Amino acid sequence: MPMVNVIRGEQLPDAVFNVRTPILRIPLWMAVVWWLVKGLVRTVVLYMRFWYATVPASVLLYLWARFGWAGPVTLVGGLACLAGVWLLVHRVSFLRFGWYPVLGRWRRIGYRRRWYPAMATARLVVNFDGHVVVPVLRRVKATASGDELTVRMVTGQIPDDFAAVGLRLTHTFGARSCRVAAGRRADLVVLTLQRADALRKTIPPAPVPVVPDLAGLVLGRLEGGEPLRLRLFGTQILVAGATGAGKGSVIWSVIAALAGGVRSGLVKLWVFDPKGGMEMAAGDPLFERFACEDFAAMADALETAVGLMRERTRRLRGVTRQHIPTVDEPLVVIVVDELAALTAYLTDRHLKDRIKAALGVLLTQGRAAGVHVVAAVQDSRKDVLPFRDLFPTRIALRLTEPAQVDMVLGDGMRDRGAVCDRIPMNMPGVGYLVLDGDPSPVRVRFSYWDDDRIAELAGTYSGARVIDGQVITGEVL
Numbered sequence: 502m503p504m505v506n507v508i509r510g511e512q513l514p515d516a517v518f519n520v521r522t523p524i525l526r527i528p529l530w531m532a533v534v535w536w537l538v539k540g541l542v543r544t545v546v547l548y549m550r551f552w553y554a555t556v557p558a559s560v561l562l563y564l565w566a567r568f569g570w571a572g573p574v575t576l577v578g579g580l581a582c583l584a585g586v587w588l589l590v591h592r593v594s595f596l597r598f599g600w601y602p603v604l605g606r607w608r609r610i611g612y613r614r615r616w617y618p619a620m621a622t623a624r625l626v627v628n629f630d631g632h633v634v635v636p637v638l639r640r641v642k643a644t645a646s647g648d649e650l651t652v653r654m655v656t657g658q659i660p661d662d663f664a665a666v667g668l669r670l671t672h673t674f675g676a677r678s679c680r681v682a683a684g685r686r687a688d689l690v691v692l693t694l695q696r697a698d699a700l701r702k703t704i705p706p707a708p709v710p711v712v713p714d715l716a717g718l719v720l721g722r723l724e725g726g727e728p729l730r731l732r733l734f735g736t737q738i739l740v741a742g743a744t745g746a747g748k749g750s751v752i753w754s755v756i757a758a759l760a761g762g763v764r765s766g767l768v769k770l771w772v773f774d775p776k777g778g779m780e781m782a783a784g785d786p787l788f789e790r791f792a793c794e795d796f797a798a799m800a801d802a803l804e805t806a807v808g809l810m811r812e813r814t815r816r817l818r819g820v821t822r823q824h825i826p827t828v829d830e831p832l833v834v835i836v837v838d839e840l841a842a843l844t845a846y847l848t849d850r851h852l853k854d855r856i857k858a859a860l861g862v863l864l865t866q867g868r869a870a871g872v873h874v875v876a877a878v879q880d881s882r883k884d885v886l887p888f889r890d891l892f893p894t895r896i897a898l899r900l901t902e903p904a905q906v907d908m909v910l911g912d913g914m915r916d917r918g919a920v921c922d923r924i925p926m927n928m929p930g931v932g933y934l935v936l937d938g939d940p941s942p943v944r945v946r947f948s949y950w951d952d953d954r955i956a957e958l959a960g961t962y963s964g965a966r967v968i969d970g971q972v973i974t975g976e977v978l
């Protein structure tokens with residue numbers, strides 16, 4: 502209600518009823534006091550709201566008033582020294598608790614400045630009942646590779662609305678990519694904007710564990726710099742990627758993570774390289790079975806694995822629901838480099854049918870009996886790879902077309918940030934996968950095993966083996 506009504510002239514328009522409302526005359530001093538109180542409350546609210554800027558400014562101002570320039574300079578210098586010592590003594594905690602929170606606050610100011618136009622041009626602003634409702638930027642968390650924005654959605658919005666405009670948000674905020682995930686609460690969505698690229702450099706291999714951790718094989722690095730741990734227990738793994746995408750680095754990282762188990766006899770590797778053996782032959786001392794030319798031997802081996810699995814299943818029925826590997830009952834990991842060579846390109850129809858039948862059984866029933874398949878494929882279309890959906894864990898490296906991303910990782914994954922078709926060719930080993938307990942894809946890079954390291958691995962962890970149907974006994978070191 503206005504404080505002062507000014508009615509010009511004496512004439513009022515005619516009406517059936519004329520009502521004169523009382524006018525409360527407020528003395529000027531009262532109005533002045535009211536304005537002062539209102540101004541004071543607003544100042545306090547602003548002071549508290551932007552405490553991270555106002556409190557340091559007040560302290561510096563106080564020190565300057567009290568001690569002159571020496572006061573603020575001593576404080577800033579002292580804090581800088583303290584931060585330097587903290588950084589040198591414990592870099593991780595300094596970044597986590599010191600640097601990133603400050604950086605997040607700073608970046609929040611930039612995001613807030615561009616927030617309304619960004620939301621409006623991405624059509625995330627809602628017009629309802631004459632009001633304009635904008636998603637609220639709740640929190641900005643800086644990380645090593647970028648920022649995590651927690652946003653409260655407008656009622657009626659879902660995370661997929663943000664995922665659908667992920668590319669637009671990427672460019673609006675000047676980031677490299679934007680991944681979208683549901684937040685902790687139903688009304689929150691988390692946008693991960695990648696700025697720096699922690700995966701730009703080749704990732705060196707992790708040390709080979711003496712006992713493989715089947716619930717978390719360390720295969721490379723996550724975008725945030727943490728180790729990439731992938732579960733093998735209870736799953737089957739498919740790696741898809743264009744030629745030169747680095748499928749070899751995924752396979753070698755898995756083999757290396759299991760090599761300790763190969764030496765102790767807990768794990769048996771059966772490896773098929775139907776592209777002629779150039780990729781996998783260097784590791785053959787590690788493999789109990791290795792085939793690269795003899796497709797009949799591959800079919801025989803897969804049928805042997807089915808027999809082993811059936812026999813184990815019979816024995817374990819009613820005893821346990823998950824086989825635990827021992828030296829007498831080792832885990833069998835069947836590694837196939839280029840699965841489509843067995844399931845699609847093989848010209849011998851009879852052999853192809855045998856292989857497909859055995860693979861189908863292993864992929865559907867092998868996990869509980871300790872028989873796992875790790876397979877790589879270049880072309881992930883359904884007609885080339887009918888078993889695609891039988892692999893619970895799927896890894897997508899660089900792909901040639903956007904449509905292939907959803908084919909490999911599942912519907913909507915490209916919108917959620919798995920832009921495999923935009924991985925540069927000079928970054929082999931980079932890809933996306935969906936980890937346990939997190940519905941959105943994560944960007945990772947697998948460790949690179951060069952020829953010398955593979956030779957060293959094979960020399961150190963070798964076991965007895967069968968090569969293209971020939972039994973070659975070798976000492977388990």
Ligand SMILES: Nc1ncnc2c1ncn2[C@@H]1O[C@H](COP(=O)(O)OP(=O)(O)OP(=O)(O)O)[C@@H](O)[C@H]1O
Nearest residue numbers: 703743744745746747748749750929930947948949
């Ligand atoms: N993780 C990695 N980090 C760095 N460089 C890598 C990585 N993986 C592979 N490379 C490099 O990329 C090249 C191609 O990799 P790789 O042979 O594994 O690709 P691929 O997907 O198996 O291709 P193809 O299907 O043609 O066999 C390698 O020779 C290596 O130089």
